[in-house]
Amino acid sequence: MYAFKKITISMIFVFALSTYVHVAVAQHETMQGSMTKPMAEVPMPKKVEDSRQIIQLNDAERAIVVADMRQMLASIQAITDGLANGNMQSVVKAASKSGESMMGELPTQIRMKFPESFGQMGLASHKAFDRIAQEAKTSKNPTSVLKKLAAGIQNCVACHATYRFSQSK
Ligand code: HEC
DSSP, rough: OOOHHHHHHHHHHHHHHHHHHHHHHHHHHHHHHHHHHHOOOOOOOOOOOOEEEEEEOOOHHHHHHHHHHHHHHHHHHHHHHHHHTTTTHHHHHHHHHHHHGGGGGGHHHHHTTTOOHHHHHHHHHHHHHHHHHHHHTTTOOOHHHHHHHHHHHHHHHHHHHHHHOOOOO
């Protein structure tokens, strides 16, 4: 009788344990599933038009301009990194890389294709980087440098909202 009780108890224990493991595995699978599978289906919105003005550039011209864009983004990254780490010297260096002097390297053939306001916003962007460099050099005040950066990024935002380049065929 005693032995029977013991077997029954251990069977209940094994059953409980296996149920627990089973549930735990199932939960783990669900979690993994939600990471790899797309979430609930989101349909494409019906009406999203890209109404930005198109600037016609050939592939080679486009490559030059978008490389400059990536350079400016890299400058912003390095500026914020310098500010976060209190390294004003690297802020000056990073900002100077995207200053007005960068525009001098842009071939005239490309510049002639830019609408006037595009050119103005481009120039304003580069000048903003020079101002950031100047502020970092003279005031060494992270907040005032950050303010100049925020003002400069307004140009990126405004131009991206207005223009795009023609797609390469
Ligand atoms: C005078 C207009 C103008 C200004 C100012 C401007 N951009 Fe752009 N940028 C564009 C256009 C146009 C494109 C191409 C968009 C397209 O056709 O998809 C572009 C593309 C880019 C890209 C994508 C590059 C690639 O490899 O395709 C990055 C990154 C970028 N811009 C960063 C910046 C940053 C950062 C600033 C500000 C510091 C900035 N841009 C300011 C017009 C501008």
